[in-house]
Amino acid sequence: TATSNEKKSWSLSNFDIGKPLGRGKFGNVYLAREKESKYVVALKVLFKKQIQESRVEHQVRREIEIQAHLRHPHILRLYGYFHDDARIYLILEYAPKGTLFKELQSQPLKRFTEQKSAVYIGSLASALKYLHERDVIHRDIKPENLLLGHKGDLKIADFGWSVHEPNSLRTTLCGTLDYLPPEMVQGKPHTKNVDLWSLGVLCYELIVGRPPFLATDYDETYKKIIKIDYKLPDYVSRAAAHFMSKLLVLNPQQRLPLDQVFLHPWVAAHNK
Numbered sequence: 001t002a003t004s005n006e007k008k009s010w011s012l013s014n015f016d017i018g019k020p021l022g023r024g025k026f027g028n029v030y031l032a033r034e035k036e037s038k039y040v041v042a043l044k045v046l047f048k049k050q051i052q053e054s055r056v057e058h059q060v061r062r063e064i065e066i067q068a069h070l071r072h073p074h075i076l077r078l079y080g081y082f083h084d085d086a087r088i089y090l091i092l093e094y095a096p097k098g099t100l101f102k103e104l105q106s107q108p109l110k111r112f113t114e115q116k117s118a119v120y121i122g123s124l125a126s127a128l129k130y131l132h133e134r135d136v137i138h139r140d141i142k143p144e145n146l147l148l149g150h151k152g153d154l155k156i157a158d159f160g161w162s163v164h165e166p167n168s169l170r171t172t173l174c175g176t177l178d179y180l181p182p183e184m185v186q187g188k189p190h191t192k193n194v195d196l197w198s199l200g201v202l203c204y205e206l207i208v209g210r211p212p213f214l215a216t217d218y219d220e221t222y223k224k225i226i227k228i229d230y231k232l233p234d235y236v237s238r239a240a241a242h243f244m245s246k247l248l249v250l251n252p253q254q255r256l257p258l259d260q261v262f263l264h265p266w267v268a269a270h271n272k
């Protein structure tokens with residue numbers, strides 16, 4: 001049963017390793033199968049040396065601590081973990097349909113209908129509500145970190161950046177600013193309302209096919225974010241435009257709370 005598995009101590013010899021699923025800064029994720037149960041998982045292999053060199057042990061420890069205790073249909077499960085002298089292994093739920101990013105790119109117009117976008121937003125909002133009730137902020141909501149289960153259902157993955165609220169950023173930001181709210185790009189203390197901003201950015205990207213503050217370089221993106229400078233193509237409905245305008249708000253306290261997200265006409269209409 002699940003509980004006995006969770007208590008069991010695992011080792012690499014319990015698994016047949018398959019193809020690589022993804023590569024990250026500190027290691028790779030492989031398709032794997034537990035030998036006895038034949039259960040298919042995603043095995044995330046992180047190198048201790050690289051983690052120590054980048055001084056992100058606390059981040060990896062937090063990713064494990066946080067994700068191991070979460071149980072929600074739209075949050076990727078962490079079943080267990082183990083380590084050897086060189087590596088840390090996270091036994092994760094396998095999401096057979098890959099990333100939302102790949103699904104978005106595979107659309108003819110590189111964007112989803114508003115119906116499909118609102119269903120993803122509804123799922124994400126319910127996962128965020130579950131996280132925020134436990135004072136966990138994800139901080140890295142973007143299509144690359146959202147995976148799809150066998151029914152195409154959304155799963156938040158990669159808790160490498162999640163923290164307990166309130167928090168001020170200790171690790172330098174690397175990678176795209178696109179999803180970060182003004183308070184984070186300005187290095188100010190931030191709360192779980194950062195995830196509300198990212199929900200608005202994600203909503204824009206699903207409907208339009210690119211993030212709202214996309215620019216040629218870091219500084220351009222930075223300026224657009226703090227000025228909330230984005231434009232909506234004319235095919236975007238007024239209901240969707242209104243919904244996004246309630247999340248892409250400078251003052252974190254004035255962003256639409258998650259309970260209101262489900263009640264907003266645009267989300268409610270498509271999540272009957």
Ligand SMILES: Cc1cc(Cn2cc(-c3c(Cl)cnc4nc(-c5cn(C)nc5C)[nH]c34)cn2)no1
Binds near residue numbers: 021044
């Ligand atoms: C290191 C490192 C890399 C990553 C990003 N990443 C996550 C996965 C992944 C996980 Cl954790 C779980 N299920 C997955 N399913 C896929 C997948 C399925 N298809 C058909 N295509 C892909 C891709 N990837 C999964 C892989 N890389 N995080 O830390």
